[in-house]
Amino acid sequence: GENVEQHPSTLSVQEGDSAVIKCTYSDSASNYFPWYKQELGKRPQLIIDIRSNVGEKKDQRIAVTLNKTAKHFSLHITETQPEDSAVYFCAAPRDTGANNLFFGTGTRLTVIP
Amino acid sequence: GAVVSQHPSWVICKSGTSVKIECRSLDFQATTMFWYRQFPKQSLMLMATSNEGSKATYEQGVEKDKFLINHASLTLSTLTVTSAHPEDSSFYICSARELAGFRDFTGELFFGEGSRLTVL
Numbered sequence: 001g002e003n004v005e006q007h008p009s010t011l012s013v014q015e016g017d018s019a020v021i022k023c024t025y026s027d028s029a030s031n032y033f034p035w036y037k038q039e040l041g042k043r044p045q046l047i048i049d050i051r052s053n054v055g056e057k058k059d060q061r062i063a064v065t066l067n068k069t070a071k072h073f074s075l076h077i078t079e080t081q082p083e084d085s086a087v088y089f090c091a092a093p094r095d096t097g098a099n100n101l102f103f104g105t106g107t108r109l110t111v112i113p
Numbered sequence: 114g115a116v117v118s119q120h121p122s123w124v125i126c127k128s129g130t131s132v133k134i135e136c137r138s139l140d141f142q143a144t145t146m147f148w149y150r151q152f153p154k155q156s157l158m159l160m161a162t163s164n165e166g167s168k169a170t171y172e173q174g175v176e177k178d179k180f181l182i183n184h185a186s187l188t189l190s191t192l193t194v195t196s197a198h199p200e201d202s203s204f205y206i207c208s209a210r211e212l213a214g215f216r217d218f219t220g221e222l223f224f225g226e227g228s229r230l231t232v233l
Contacts, residue, residue: 042227046222
């Protein structure tokens with residue numbers, strides 16, 4: 001089965017700076033890597049995802065990169081804003097044929113105005 | 114995107130009572146739904162996979178007799194915390210995908226709003 005490790009657990013950045021969160025996974029067969037954002041007391045929401053046939057995907061200020069050889073993927077947020085403050089979770093399929101995801105431990109991002 | 118609704122959003126109960134939480138897919142059918150538990154400042158821990166028309170699949174360490182799951186229709190799954198105790202206090206959240214049964218995971222998971230349970 002899959003195991004996902006996420007770093008750092010907390011991250012504080014000044015408004016306007018960039019933030020990078022990294023996850024490593026164990027199952028080389030994993031082929032789908034989403035990132036979820038969870039604001040305090042609310043539901044996680046998908047912000048971006050990447051499939052294993054692509055090395056990078058970008059959506060405005062958010063980008064995800066994937067290194068299949070090293071088995072890690074990263075979330076990049078540029079020009080951070082206070083509303084980016086939240087907990088971010090990476091995820092990967094729990095195992096081959098899985099219908100569900102294994103979530104990383106989460107990163108609490110604080111953007112300081 | 115698809116909508117998953119969870120009810121109640123918060124509940125306070127006395128120790129020893131049972132609490133039922135509902136998870137509904139509002140605009141799609143979900144043969145499979147998932148129940149998670151999230152302690153403060155921690156990640157989403159999968160408790161069980163709810164399968165429409167059959168028994169739920171529980172993760173290791175989750176007591177099936179304590180956390181009863183029923184998935185009676187393609188749009189509704191319920192989680193009942195039986196004989197709740199203070200240590201059961203947590204944020205319970207469900208999720209569902211629009212399509213199930215893929216060999217590889219490729220679909221977005223949609224989450225309910227979550228239910229905060231406080232057991233006194």
